[in-house]
Amino acid sequence: MSGLGGAERPGQVKMAQAVRHAIEHDEHVAVQAGTGTGKSLAYLVPALRHAIESDSAVVVSTATIALQRQLVDRDLPRLAESLADLLPHEPQFAILKGRRNYLCRYKATAGWPDDEEEGLFDPRDISATGRMVQRIQDWAEETETGDRDELVPGVNEQAWRQFSVSARECLGAQRCPSGAECFAERARERAGQVDVVVTNHALLAIDAMEDFAVLPDHDVVVVDEAHELVDRVTSVVTDELSEAAVAMAVRRVGRLIEQSVADRLQEAGEDLKALLAVAPPGRLDTLPGVLGVTLSVIRDAAFACVTALGPRGADRDDPEKAGQRKAAFTALDEIHDTAARILEAFGVESEVDRAEVVWLDAATDRRPPVLRVAPLTVGGMLRDKLFADRTVILTSATLALGGTFEGMARQWGLGPPRPDGPSPETGSPSPAPQDDDTPASGDGGSAADSRSTDEGTSASEKEGPPRAKGWTGLDVGSPFDHARSGILYLARHLPQPGREGLPQAYLDEIAELIEAAGGRTLGLFSSMRAAKAATEALRDRIGVPLLCQGDDSTSLLVQRFADDPATCLFGTLSLWQGVDVPGPSLSLVIIDRIPFPRPDDPLTSARQRHVAAKGGNGFMTVAATHAALLLAQGAGRLLRRHSDKGVVAVLDPRLATARYAPYLRASLPPFWTTDDPAKVRAALRRLTTT
Template identity: 75%
Template sequence: MPVDADAPDKPAKPGKSGNAGKPGKSAKGRSGEGDGPALPSTTDLLSVAVRALGGSERPGQVRMAQSVQRAIDAGDHVAVQAGTGTGKSLAYLVPAIRQAMISGSAVVVSTATIALQRQLVDRDLPRLADALAPELPHKPDFAILKGRRNYLCRYKVTAGWPEDEPDQLFDPREVSATGRMVQRIQEWAETTETGDRDELVPGVNEQAWRQFSVSARECLGAQRCPSGAECFAELARERAGKVDVVVTNHALLAIDAMEEFEVLPEHDVVVVDEAHELVDRVTSVVTDELSGAAVGLAVRRVAKLIEQATADRLQEAGETLEALLGAAPAGRVDDLPPVLGTTLALVRDSAAACITALGPRGGDRSGGAARDAGKDAEEMGLRKAAFNALDEVHDTAQRMLDAYGHEREIDRAEVVWLLEATDRRPATLRVAPLSVAGMLRDNLFGDRTVVLTSATLALGGSFDGLARQWGLGEPAAADGGAETKGAGWTGLDVGSPFDHPRSGILYVAKHLPQPGRDGLPQPYLDEIAELIEAAGGRTLGLFSSMRAAKAATEALRDRLDFPLLCQGDDSTMLLVKQFAEDEPTCLFGTLSLWQGVDVPGPSLRLVIIDRIPFPRPDDPLTSARQRHVAAKGGNGFMSVAATHAALLLAQGAGRLLRSQTDKGVVAILDPRLETARYGSFLRASLPPFWSTNDPALVRGALKRLATG
């Protein structure tokens, strides 16, 4: 039952700090045995669920469920590392559902990927609801909560709203293809019962969809919109407010915590699955950008609503910005050049003049005279779209100006950088926070229990790194590396049901040269070929860049007797399917494959990682964060770059064992994992495979697996 999240008609959150105005933990009561209806314990409910689903008890799953229940009872937070095969979804869903029954409010489950959302809603939750129904006051119900942009806007289908982009910015063939998509959306709009974009198969591009959807800020509101009574998003959100478990994503979770309007139903427990991606997803939500094209869009939206001279001022400011950015070098902008400062101020002030010229936000500008309701709503829609575009331009320009003027690096809060122009994007300035820890601490963790879980949280054997990034603070105590306690939070590693030393080998090619910047050295290509031949194909190659993945594919495709696929040859989903279904096939790719491949069985016996996946040294945000940590007396490299690499390495290595019968090798070709001082930190983040540096031994093991 897909539903929407954005609800601009709800009252704003006062203060926005600590989620003021939302019910705190004491408002709903906790889930102790004396509160609410008498229910079986979490352990008993988990046993019922496991038996009903035909599974067997897993110690790690039980420990995790009990830890989640303790956190709910105490009103604290818990971070749980649970390896593949633990059954972590069940371990957090059972106490979450129990809490929803007791408190009467929904529990929110947030994921990073659509795949996990679909798994929860299509498989895990329906089966679990059936299993637990006899033990609970009612059968648990659930919904996916989506952003308003994912739903067809009934009013926009018929209203004359301006398009976001002029056709001349696009290749004529692309315009034609988009036109066909627009026609298909219009036909679908006449029959759809949900308005959910996911119903459109095949899908449509963003350019086409934007013409039929609105953001929460653009929405007129159900009370003012002529189509408000039948709004797909409002109807979906109404259904969402009545369920026990709401499944959403990290971006929407961040929007709910940080925006001025309510998005999610009232809740006092949040489960953040795939929590290793939380910081990056939140950072994306709070990153703003500014370009000449963005200013031009604001001008087009406001031009017919105000005096031409006022709109022309903004147009000229946007053209000045576009010319300036087009001539400037890409990269981090540490010090504000006077000409850029003057231009940003000009853009800000011109946008402010347009906002003033538009007059009051909302309301009737006709002096109370009777008007046609449709015309009134159409004008309101055009005005709201104009306000939204102008606010974005004004506030982003001001935010960029505010990023400067600090005497010390330690006082800097944000970083600004310039992206060079591409075929699909003009030169663009971006601004992002150096840390989201304070935002998360105040707005997400402030007044509710948060459960954070993933197969990869204890980096370097410790929860400290991610806990600091989340804003949870330093740990107060530790227990043998398995449990970490901090002020108001606990970190727990429940392990994995896999016998890693018996099932897998970690091979570090210590004899190879250090990787350089000029692509894959020939010894690396030779090593990859020898390993794949020994494995009989069956290889997932994870590369630090798409350039390296393509270079390896081109160099080895004719050299090997096995089918070799490369990310980009087709959709990633189809490539993974082909890889899984044909045992000898190999698949090479980059970032999405490091975390998005689940291929149990004999089709995957070898995972090759070409180099330690440090962020690029010239990455503006990462490098700025490193410098900021160093200015505060910390180790910027270890806190940022090494933590990033450890997370990806652990995720990549985790592709090997996906079922109890899986066996194989993780081969890391970068010798720095053995020779560099930071190598021990990175190795401590990896699963506890049996390790070796002997290439002959590894090739022999792979050959035995291939023939056995």
């Protein structure tokens, strides 16, 4: 494979061997591979070998579009060329996205029910959305793929929705007049003929959870960016209900059934609107009586509309009417099922038996109040739907939290690792004193992934479905010498962060560090409010350019930051995981506080409470795991290539003093650590002169 260039990396070889072993022995493996390991080639080589030898596709799932593009535009073409002479045929690959990502030819040309009250936007409309609609119509005449990502510049969701359908709305290739030319079907057909299918975590979840197949037959899945898997799957299985959704269902069904039947659903939607307008946002631990009655009426009225529509397979000879009926069925089913799901979420005797959480999101400028319902855990779903029938390779730069893979494994629904598996080589987890800030003994943490059975015994307390496949965890390390290239600075002397914004001592510390670094700083803040406050306080004080997330598009801000070494960039969540700036433009990463989830976050707070009710430690299982993952991701922004050097400065003194601090520090790269600010500033000054 000399065509790939580069030098041999021991971690990459070790990972490739582990992936090959997992595939050959039909077991799962979780591999932590630091930045620079070359993990994509490490899993693609054995995966391609298996795909060609078994004549079965391998699915590679990622969390970001950037990695998908890297795989299909760079890694796979180079690998296919290099392996062409060593394999029976040149490896083939394709990218596959959800149906919503492809233009629907039939919807673009036929009389389809409108999602907006005003109907399809007039192309002559001077509004931005109207201009986007016109661009889509022009693009539809020339595109060969129908892939939304190829429409540059992009368009907003409101415009794109006029030209796309979900899998449930689709008429099907056999019934649709445009089925023979369907972009989504062509992409699926292409994916069924290749060795490697690149997709995303959401589509992987849909394929696993739904009754219909989305991906081609496969027996091996590679989950890259696996630290994102649980959140992405949770998003897929989270449902929402609002007056706007009810109103859309009424519009879709209005001309197809008697008006009096549709009016009942419309009136129930208006009642829901009035209730949600005055309800306080946040988690609902009990169901208010009047809301329960309204949800019951919505559920029953939606079912009455479905019944009035008649048989689902009717109007086969009238594609236009069939499309209208399919869209109406889809909207009504979603309304009915979500209302029923919310009602069922409260039908439990105790917190131990609870399986789902319901909360109200407040209205914004762009949407009305929304009721949401989500599972407390997706581990059981993943265990039964993803891991049971496939060999799964999970990899990321951040998987061994607190020095062990078992925290992530619990979230994925996996049991203890195989006893005779390879040592994870991550170091021993820190001892855990038994108090409110540290893990409970035993398997309390795994309670977050247990559900009650008919006999009242949780899945964690008795055998569930047969688990034929074991799993192992392996940390192949990093090609970087973290102890020589980076410093972890723990600002032990600073006060604990408060709720009233950044203390003045934090602002002073940030200014001194930036001055020593000569700019070159990425500031990662726990909230946008903190990032903006720091920007306003320091922009005129530090004497170097200071950018803040929100000033422009994030991609442009990152580019400006990378182009000018003197520039600083402050921001929040997307910068913690999405910035890749090698070289002299980034020598200092500042983290203002340990990124625990917000105490009032409905889903994470419900998960903590549920773990505690099961006898576990909710703080460590949920909040500390969340913080450890983000801390590791944020610290990973510093070293992106071998020549990089610098400092990760954590201003929150709890990382040095709290009882849970050893667990969090064990999740970080093995930087040289100090709490001496003078040593850190001196090191940063030396870097500016090299």
